[in-house]
Amino acid sequence: MPPDFTPLRTARLILRPLALEDAAPLHRLVNDWEVAKTLARVPFPYPRELADEWIASTWVQMAEGEAWHLAIEAAGTLVGCVGLTLDRPGGGQPGGPPGGKGAELGYWVGRPSWGQGLAPEAAGALSRWAIESLGLSTIHASALRDNLRSQAVLRRIGLQPAGEAMQPFLSRGGPMPVLLFRGGKAELQAAVPPKPVVLVAAVALIDPDGRILLAQRPPGKPMAGLWEFPGGKVDPGETPERALIRELKEELDIDVTEACLGPFTFASHAYEKFHLLMPLYLCRRWGGQVRGMEGQTLAWVRPQKLAEYPMPPADVPLVAMLRDFL
Numbered sequence: 110m111p112p113d114f115t116p117l118r119t120a121r122l123i124l125r126p127l128a129l130e131d132a133a134p135l136h137r138l139v140n141d142w143e144v145a146k147t148l149a150r151v152p153f154p155y156p157r158e159l160a161d162e163w164i165a166s167t168w169v170q171m172a173e174g175e176a177w178h179l180a181i182e183a184a185g186t187l188v189g190c191v192g193l194t195l196d197r198p199g200g201g202q203p204g205g206p207p208g209g210k211g212a213e214l215g216y217w218v219g220r221p222s223w224g225q226g227l228a229p230e231a232a233g234a235l236s237r238w239a240i241e242s243l244g245l246s247t248i249h250a251s252a253l254r255d256n257l258r259s260q261a262v263l264r265r266i267g268l269q270p271a272g273e274a275m276q277p278f279l280s281r282g283g284p285m286p287v288l289l290f291r292g293g294k295a296e297l298q299a300a301v302p303p304k305p306v307v308l309v310a311a312v313a314l315i316d317p318d319g320r321i322l323l324a325q326r327p328p329g330k331p332m333a334g335l336w337e338f339p340g341g342k343v344d345p346g347e348t349p350e351r352a353l354i355r356e357l358k359e360e361l362d363i364d365v366t367e368a369c370l371g372p373f374t375f376a377s378h379a380y381e382k383f384h385l386l387m388p389l390y391l392c393r394r395w396g397g398q399v400r401g402m403e404g405q406t407l408a409w410v411r412p413q414k415l416a417e418y419p420m421p422p423a424d425v426p427l428v429a430m431l432r433d434f435l
């Protein structure tokens with residue numbers, strides 16, 4: 110029986126305990142010289158029944174808290190495996206830490222899924238989970254000296270070179286030269302892929318009385334209830350000006366031309382899941398009557414009163430600049 114383990118999810122992958130049904134696809138993927146030749150503990154050819162035995166052994170190791178070997182699943186299909194094996198106390202593994210709790214990282218991805226960056230996605234996620242959840246102090250790994258691709262994976266997830274060694278390779282029938290890598294929490298965290306930058310165009314519509322239009326984010330959306338400048342995400346291939354013209358029609362039923370959109374300033378703000386880059390335009394002329402087309406509450410606000418309207422954190426510096434300018 111597979112052990113109880115809450116699968117780890119990444120942008121594209123699920124890392125979960127291996128199941129008996131994985132044996133056939135696992136065998137097909139790993140019984141490939143191009144894959145097997147890079148792995149120290151995999152024989153080649155790889156006997157079919159070994160797949161079942163290996164899967165059962167991963168359950169025991171996980172239940173005993175000795176190793177976490179997981180299936181890498183992408184779009185419902187097994188594409189490879191990733192695993193961490195705890196160092197035995199005083200085991201003195203090459204590249205292992207002198208003190209503290211360490212584990213050896215290993216992984217492979219089947220040939221059909223190469224070239225998509227799945228190995229660093231899986232290995233990075235499992236390593237960061239282990240550092241947090243198992244309280245490990247270091248992760249270490251090795252890669253054949255001529256396996257530049259695997260070395261790049263280890264560097265990408267934050268591990269640093271830590272020397273060379275000879276390591277027995279079942280698939281090669283003898284010891285092979287390997288490069289050793291290791292890293293702790295700080296190195297792994299520093300390597301977390303940067304957040305996507307989201308481009309949002311926004312505008313301060315200013316009426317003849319010098320008041321600014323704010324719209325309240327409706328319930329159900331992130332940051333619901335906060336007040337913001339009208340606007341929205343710039344679609345791929347769209348300019349910020351075109352995006353604003355489109356959004357203002359959709360949200361407020363007004364017609365704006367590019368010539369009436371004056372660039373004013375911008376916000377660059379790190380939200381939890383993305384980094385917001387938001388140019389803010391000023392606009393004093395538009396066609397039609399402003400009305401909320403999406404049920405949003407609107408308010409025309411005097412510059413000195415803007416601070417009374419709670420806004421998203423990215424907007425706070427913009428409000429101060431607007432107040433000074435108007």
Ligand SMILES: Nc1nc2c([nH]c(=O)n2[C@@H]2O[C@H](COP(=O)(O)OP(=O)(O)OP(=O)(O)O)[C@@H](O)[C@H]2O)c(=O)[nH]1
Pocket residue numbers: 309310311330331332336337338339340341342385387421422423424
């Ligand atoms: N329009 C606008 N968006 C802002 C302001 N400040 C700010 O942080 N944002 C953020 O920029 C993003 C704007 O995206 P959006 O309006 O197109 O999309 P949304 O999150 O409302 O939902 P959606 O993805 O379902 O369209 C949101 O994450 C919003 O929180 C602002 O003053 N105006």
